[in-house]
Amino acid sequence: MTNLLEIRDLRARIVGGRDILKGIDLDVAPGEVHAIMGPNGAGKSTLSSVLAGKPGYEVTGGSILYQGRDLLALPADERAREGVFLAFQYPVEIPGVNNMYFLRAALNAGRRQRGVPELDAAQFLKAVRDKLKLLDISDDLLRRAVNVGFSGGEKKRNEIFQMAMLEPKLAILDETDSGLDIDALRVVSDGVNRLRDPNRAIVLITHYQRLLDYIVPDHVHVLSDGRIVASGDKTFAAELERTGYAHLGSAA
Amino acid sequence: MSDLAMTERADAPPDTLDGLIKGTGDGYKYGFVTDIEADEAPPGLDEGTVRFISAKKGEPAWLLEWRLKAFHRWQRMAPPDWAKLNIAPIDYQASTYYSAPKANSGPKSLDEVDPELLKTYEKLGIPLGERAALAGVAVDAVFDSVSVATTYKDKLADLGIIFCSFGEAVREHPDLVRRYLGSVVPQGDNFFAALNSAVFSDGSFVYVPPGVRCPMELSTYFRINAAKSGQFERTLLIADKGAYVSYLEGCTAPQRDENQLHAAVVELVALEDAEIKYATVQNWYPGDENGKGGIYNFVTKRGACRGDRAKISWAQVETGSAITWKYPSCLLEGDGSVGAFYSVAITNNLQQADTGTKMIHIGRDTSSTIISKGISAGRGQNTYRGQVKVMPRAEGARNYTQCDSLLIGKKCGAHTVPYIEVRHPSAKVEHEATTSKISEDQMFYCQQRGLTQEDALSLIVNGFCKEVLKELPMEFAVEAQKLLAVSLEGSVG
Numbered sequence: 001m002t003n004l005l006e007i008r009d010l011r012a013r014i015v016g017g018r019d020i021l022k023g024i025d026l027d028v029a030p031g032e033v034h035a036i037m038g039p040n041g042a043g044k045s046t047l048s049s050v051l052a053g054k055p056g057y058e059v060t061g062g063s064i065l066y067q068g069r070d071l072l073a074l075p076a077d078e079r080a081r082e083g084v085f086l087a088f089q090y091p092v093e094i095p096g097v098n099n100m101y102f103l104r105a106a107l108n109a110g111r112r113q114r115g116v117p118e119l120d121a122a123q124f125l126k127a128v129r130d131k132l133k134l135l136d137i138s139d140d141l142l143r144r145a146v147n148v149g150f151s152g153g154e155k156k157r158n159e160i161f162q163m164a165m166l167e168p169k170l171a172i173l174d175e176t177d178s179g180l181d182i183d184a185l186r187v188v189s190d191g192v193n194r195l196r197d198p199n200r201a202i203v204l205i206t207h208y209q210r211l212l213d214y215i216v217p218d219h220v221h222v223l224s225d226g227r228i229v230a231s232g233d234k235t236f237a238a239e240l241e242r243t244g245y246a247h248l249g250s251a252a
Numbered sequence: 253m254s255d256l257a258m259t260e261r262a263d264a265p266p267d268t269l270d271g272l273i274k275g276t277g278d279g280y281k282y283g284f285v286t287d288i289e290a291d292e293a294p295p296g297l298d299e300g301t302v303r304f305i306s307a308k309k310g311e312p313a314w315l316l317e318w319r320l321k322a323f324h325r326w327q328r329m330a331p332p333d334w335a336k337l338n339i340a341p342i343d344y345q346a347s348t349y350y351s352a353p354k355a356n357s358g359p360k361s362l363d364e365v366d367p368e369l370l371k372t373y374e375k376l377g378i379p380l381g382e383r384a385a386l387a388g389v390a391v392d393a394v395f396d397s398v399s400v401a402t403t404y405k406d407k408l409a410d411l412g413i414i415f416c417s418f419g420e421a422v423r424e425h426p427d428l429v430r431r432y433l434g435s436v437v438p439q440g441d442n443f444f445a446a447l448n449s450a451v452f453s454d455g456s457f458v459y460v461p462p463g464v465r466c467p468m469e470l471s472t473y474f475r476i477n478a479a480k481s482g483q484f485e486r487t488l489l490i491a492d493k494g495a496y497v498s499y500l501e502g503c504t505a506p507q508r509d510e511n512q513l514h515a516a517v518v519e520l521v522a523l524e525d526a527e528i529k530y531a532t533v534q535n536w537y538p539g540d541e542n543g544k545g546g547i548y549n550f551v552t553k554r555g556a557c558r559g560d561r562a563k564i565s566w567a568q569v570e571t572g573s574a575i576t577w578k579y580p581s582c583l584l585e586g587d588g589s590v591g592a593f594y595s596v597a598i599t600n601n602l603q604q605a606d607t608g609t610k611m612i613h614i615g616r617d618t619s620s621t622i623i624s625k626g627i628s629a630g631r632g633q634n635t636y637r638g639q640v641k642v643m644p645r646a647e648g649a650r651n652y653t654q655c656d657s658l659l660i661g662k663k664c665g666a667h668t669v670p671y672i673e674v675r676h677p678s679a680k681v682e683h684e685a686t687t688s689k690i691s692e693d694q695m696f697y698c699q700q701r702g703l704t705q706e707d708a709l710s711l712i713v714n715g716f717c718k719e720v721l722k723e724l725p726m727e728f729a730v731e732a733q734k735l736l737a738v739s740l741e742g743s744v745g
Contacts, residue, residue: 052700055692080702092697096715105711106701113702145715162701 003027004067004170004201011061011226012050019060020046022226030169031198035212035237036205038223039245044205045089047223048174051203052086053079066170080106081113085168087159089175094146099158100128102146103165110166131164135191153184160191171195172203177211189214209241293350299323302450305350309419309454312426322439322449329443335577335606336635336667342548347513349451349484408466413497414459415470418486421457428459432490436519436556436583444515444550444577452486452517460495460526469725471500485516491526493559498529500728512537514573515550524559524586529567531724532580533732535739536572541630543602546574553580557589557615565592566609567723569732571739574603579637581610584618584646591620594723596732598739599632599664608638608669613649613679622653625717628664629740635667642679649679657687658716660709660740710737 005028012021020043028034038044050057051064053076064071071079094102107127108118119127132139137157147155156176163171173192177185192215196202204215212220212234220237222230224245232239293304302323306316331342408415414425421429439449460466491497501518514536522528530553539546549572555564566580582591593609611620626634634657642649657666668685690712698708713736714721721729 054696054700075699076696077699077702077704077708080700086700088697088700092691092693094694094697094712094715096718097711102698102701102711105703105707106698109702109704109707166701 002029002068003065004030005071005203006065007062008064009062010047010050010059010064012046012057012059014046015056015058020226021050023062024223024226024228026221026228028170028201028203030201031196032219033196033202033204033215033217035215035217035220036203036223036228037207037209037220037237037240037245040207042223043226044207044223045174048086048172048203048205051170051172052076052084077109078113080166081110083110083167083169085163085166085171087156087163087171087173087176089178091147091150091155091159093148093150095148097146099144099146100124100142103128103162106162107165127165131161134194135161135164136187137161137191152179153181153187156180156184156188157191160188160195164191164195167200169199170201170203172205174205175207176204177206177208185211185214209237212237292348295348296345297347297349297451301349305451305453308350309422311422314430315422318433318439319450319452322446323451325440326443326446326450329440329446331443332577335637336633336669337575337577337604337606338633339548339575339604342513344447344513350453407468411464411467412461413464413466414457416457418452418455418457418488421488425457425459428490429457429488432488432519432521434519436521436554437517437552442552445517445552448484448486448515448517448552452484455486455488455516457487458489458497458499460491460497462492462523463494464492465495466497469498469500483512483514483516485514485518487516487518488521489519489528489530490521491523491528491562493523494525495523496527498725499531500725501530501532512547513550514547516552518551518553518580520553520555520564522555522557522559522562522564522589525561526559527563527565528555529565530555530580531567531728533569533724533728534572534576537574538572538603538739539574539601541601543574546603547572548575549573549578550575551578551580553578554583554610555581555591556583557586557591557618559589560586560615561588561590562586563590563592565594565723567594567720568596568607569717569720569724569728569736570595570597570605570607571736573605576603576605576607578607579609581612582620583612583614584620584649585614586618587615588617589615590618592723593620593622593624593638594720595624596627596717596720596736597625597634597636598627598736599629599634600739601630601632603630603632605633606635606637608636610639611641611651613640613642613646613651616646617648618646619650620652622651622655623719623723624653624655625720626655626657626666626668627660627713627716627736627740628657628666629660631663633665633667635669637669637671639671640673640681640683641671642674642676642681644675646676647678649676649681651679651681653681653683654719655683655685656716657685658713659687659689706737709740713737713740 007024007026010021010024011019013019036044050059059072104124111118141154141158147158150158176188180188204211204217216234220232221228222245293301302319306319437445439446458470489499520528520530536547536549537545557564564582568580570576580593584591591611597605597607599605609622622638624636626636628634636655638653640651655668659666666687670683672681674681694712695708698711699705703711714733721732724732
């Protein structure tokens with residue numbers, strides 16, 4: 001199967017700083033779920049930022065192919081419209097902008113790019129209802145401004161809801177489990193599991209193994225000091241839980 | 253005339269001219285009869301110019317005298333210098349003070365209106381004729397100094413509502429005009445109000461009789477067309493006891509290289525239990541990215557809540573003009589009267605805006621609300637200047653002011669200058685102000701969801717302005733949202 005994402009010897013840093021990513025190699029095929037684990041400061045968030053095209057980071061070496069194209073050549077918004085979705089660790093508040101309005105603007109931006117007709121208000125509403133049902137999310141989030149006054153759990157649920165609506169090909173979930181209590185974690189995880197699809201790849205970035213009790217990955221990688229130092233199948237996560245990261249980090 | 257009113261024309265009936273010549277005395281010996289064929293006054297401003305304008309408009313003697321009195325006052329006044337505006341000295345003798353569209357006969361219907369003109373209006377999104385009917389908007393379009401079309405007059409007339417050009421009001425309803433003209437903004441109020449009083453060209457007049465609720469939004473679009481023609485609109489709007497009216501004013505102008513002077517005066521009078529809502533979208537040419545050209549906009553807008561429980565609300569979206577000097581205000585005279593000011597002002601490139609309001613609490617239990625949203629981009633300078641004054645009799649007066657500034661980029665400025673003067677111990681006056689930079693995190697979040705940089709900025713800015721935009725009538729709100737985006741083009745990236 002052709003890879004959706006091919007990362008080769010990726011090196012990157014915060015503009016003006018030292019390299020944080022020091023040579024990442026990663027292949028992700030459609031339908032796969034990859035978990036990237038590792039201690040704080042390993043470069044997990046930098047990796048997700050670079051994939052999404054966040055300003056303030058610079059790539060100093062290597063390449064990223066997405067659907068066979070040079071991902072790094074595309075600006076952030078175009079990556080998004082091409083199906084790259086980042087679920088933020090800290091979703092951003094946008095006062096005064098209704099959540100539904102925001103989502104419809106985003107959805108139609110992607111549809112325009114793909115040359116598919118935009119959804120009118122009625123079609124959009126129907127799509128929203130379908131996804132809410134799928135994810136078992138109540139609709140009160142939709143009437144509020146984007147993330148404004150949302151609890152931590154609500155923000156994360158909203159991210160997953162956006163993912164469901166935008167139907168990305170590559171979804172990167174950046175520490176989606178952080179700050180969630182066990183019930184919220186279950187809701188979010190169930191949502192993600194329902195969005196698993198043979199045409200969609202998911203990259204889970206997490207500090208804790210517990211997320212992987214709910215979302216079972218196909219592959220698990222350990223990121224340490226800017227490199228992937230170990231990879232394995234889903235059983236590897238449980239093993240890490242017992243042995244920790246420490247012996248891997250320095251060994252690499 | 254049908255539903256179209258050509259009010260002031262070069263081929264005005266001769267008897268009007270005769271009356272005018274008799275009424276204006278000596279000034280007329282010097283060839284005004286031939287001059288009246290001209291479409292423009294020669295540049296410059298002296299007593300003769302004032303007489304010329306008055307003659308062009310076939311005005312009665314009392315109004316000419318009123319203009320001349322204002323002119324003499326203006327001659328003794330100096331332009332205000334307290335605003336945070338950097339303006340090169342204006343040569344008032346270089347401007348043209350009267351200009352009319354060239355036409356040989358008045359249009360009897362929309363079919364007869366110059367198609368080029370209609371096309372321009374269409375581009376500007378102005379509903380006329382069928383579009384006006386569909387949108388439920390009555391339009392009194394002012395093209396340069398003369399009213400070109402007025403729609404819906406008959407329907408309004410059935411309710412006793414007068415909605416016409418100022419010139420027509422002077423002829424048809426002189427008592428109302430005499431009674432209220434200058435009663436809210438006195439001639440000598442400020443330099444620009446005095447100038448306007450001397451040379452005002454045309455404008456709109458509205459009278460809503462007691463107890464009548466105006467069933468549609470009244471709308472006037474102003475547009476500056478002829479090069480170097482100063483625009484001096486005069487608007488007078490009266491809501492009699494228990495009446496209600498909502499008025500929309502929109503302004504657009506094509507690109508131009510020379511600075512153009514605009515000094516309008518708007519007076520609102522709300523009697524007992526009356527309510528007036530006045531909304532403005534101003535997107536005149538702001539000058540290019542180097543600050544060349546653009547409109548100088550010096551506007552005096554004031555409403556008087558004359559009766560108890562009267563309400564006046566100003567909503568404005570100011571995106572255009574090189575210079576904006578504008579403080580729509582409320583005189584809360586009646587007990588329990590209510591004033592409101594909702595404002596969005598954008599300055600991009602080298603635009604400068606010094607805008608705000610005055611809420612003067614005179615009556616008991618009067619209340620006022622001020623919501624101001626200033627957005628600065630490029631090298632724009634944006635100042636909120638607002639006065640809240642509670643007079644000794646204004647027991648129980650309340651004011652709430654919220655004043656937010658948003659900065660885009662590193663070279664712009666935002667300034668907040670509140671003046672608060674309270675002379676009654678029971679008054680409650682609140683002032684909240686915030687200044688924030690548009691956050692890169694917000695931009696990235698939007699872009700990560702697929703919005704372009706421009707769309708992301710527009711979305712965030714519209715969200716920032718939401719409390720004000722929701723005060724605008726629906727059709728205006730949509731236009732205003734588009735305008736915000738257009739005004740900020742090129743301000744990021």
